[in-house]
Amino acid sequence: xxxxxANGSINGFLTRERFExxxxxxxxxxxxxxxxxxxxxxxxxxxLWPLLPxxxxxxxxxxxxxxxxxxxxxxxxxxxxxxRKARRLAEATWLRAQSDDEQVHWRTRIxxxxxxxxxxxxxxxxxxxxxxxxxxxxxxxxxxxxxxxxGLIEGxxxxxxxxxxxxxxxAGAV
Amino acid sequence: MLSEFSVPILLGEERTVASxxxxxxxxxxxxxxxxxxxxxxATPRDLRQAEAAWLQHLLARVTVTPMLTLDWVREMADxxxxxxxxxxxxxxxxxxxxxxxxxxxxxxxxxxLPVRTARSARQRxxxxxxxxxxxxxxxxxxxxRLLAPAVGIPAxxxxxxxxxxxxxxxxxxxxxxxxxxAPLPEVSHA
Numbered sequence: 001x002x003x004x005x006a007n008g009s010i011n012g013f014l015t016r017e018r019f020e021x022x023x024x025x026x027x028x029x030x031x032x033x034x035x036x037x038x039x040x041x042x043x044x045x046x047x048l049w050p051l052l053p054x055x056x057x058x059x060x061x062x063x064x065x066x067x068x069x070x071x072x073x074x075x076x077x078x079x080x081x082x083x084r085k086a087r088r089l090a091e092a093t094w095l096r097a098q099s100d101d102e103q104v105h106w107r108t109r110i111x112x113x114x115x116x117x118x119x120x121x122x123x124x125x126x127x128x129x130x131x132x133x134x135x136x137x138x139x140x141x142x143x144x145x146x147x148x149x150x151g152l153i154e155g156x157x158x159x160x161x162x163x164x165x166x167x168x169x170x171a172g173a174v
Numbered sequence: 175m176l177s178e179f180s181v182p183i184l185l186g187e188e189r190t191v192a193s194x195x196x197x198x199x200x201x202x203x204x205x206x207x208x209x210x211x212x213x214x215x216a217t218p219r220d221l222r223q224a225e226a227a228w229l230q231h232l233l234a235r236v237t238v239t240p241m242l243t244l245d246w247v248r249e250m251a252d253x254x255x256x257x258x259x260x261x262x263x264x265x266x267x268x269x270x271x272x273x274x275x276x277x278x279x280x281x282x283x284x285x286x287l288p289v290r291t292a293r294s295a296r297q298r299x300x301x302x303x304x305x306x307x308x309x310x311x312x313x314x315x316x317x318x319r320l321l322a323p324a325v326g327i328p329a330x331x332x333x334x335x336x337x338x339x340x341x342x343x344x345x346x347x348x349x350x351x352x353x354x355x356a357p358l359p360e361v362s363h364a
Binding site: 012013014015016018019021022023025038039040041042043044046047051150151 | 190
């Protein structure tokens with residue numbers, strides 16, 4: 001007779017233990033040991049970004065990622081890169097027009113996204129935003145690992161959300 | 175009794191398939207927390223996030239085994255969308271070829287499933303009682319006002335109807351013009 005609890009599930013239904021095992025990832029950080037973390041959803045990730053300034057309405061948009069099978073893939077990718085550059089240039093122009101304090105505030109808020117992601121997703125040890133900031137360069141490695149596993153870095157496909165909740169990466173996103 | 179059925183979810187590095195047992199909940203439970211998308215102050219991003227939050231809450235509400243919490247759904251990250259999509263399809267949320275509710279949501283037997291892993295009847299009853307008296311979101315009120323005379327029952331009864339029957343009636347009983355006035359939200363895969 002088959003064990004109904006085989007493979008950590010009951011008749012194929014998830015158990016908490018199985019769920020933990022499937023949704024927890026690990027990363028070895030040199031000198032710091034192993035960190036356990038979970039993925040982050042696109043909507044949750046986007047919520048951690050500061051709201052764009054009103055001026056951003058005028059910045060160039062970035063086309064959606066082209067279909068890898070598209071016959072015009074190379075041209076589409078080039079156009080996307082150009083659009084990205086144009087948007088970054090517009091953002092930089094806007095930022096230069098702000099006061100020194102506002103520039104620092106904006107840059108800090110952007111940098112904090114990584115620390116907020118780490119604080120939201122680390123499970124052992126669970127870092128606070130302040131602790132994540134203390135990780136120094138390791139924070140960048142951990143942040144990238146979380147985004148990669150979550151499919152939020154280009155080239156790592158994640159499940160598609162329903163269209164109405166699909167979001168485009170905010171300006172400055174990785 | 176409302177019918178239950180399973181939807182698959184892929185998790186982990188190996189994309190392991192597991193199942194969630196979900197329930198064809200009442201319309202009032204289904205629509206609970208649906209964001210009213212006409213608030214002038216809200217940005218498109220706010221609205222998208224409110225809608226995402228509604229869908230995450232919905233998956234947690236309708237799943238009876240395991241007893242999902244919102245924390246679980248958040249930990250699923252974007253892996254929670256396919257089972258949510260499957261659920262929305264099964265209850266007829268999308269204007270796909272319309273099946274009668276009984277065909278769309280066949281009861282699935284799960285012999286030997288420990289009761290402690292599922293939401294108990296008492297928990298479900300308490301949740302339902304909390305939702306049935308809620309004021310429907312503005313958009314859903316519009317749906318109810320159009321649908322009630324078309325079906326021939328009071329809106330208060332529609333509000334307590336299983337979601338699958340609610341959407342079956344929406345697709346079958348309303349004219350295209352009425353559906354234009356009160357469309358279902360576009361939460362479909364691109």
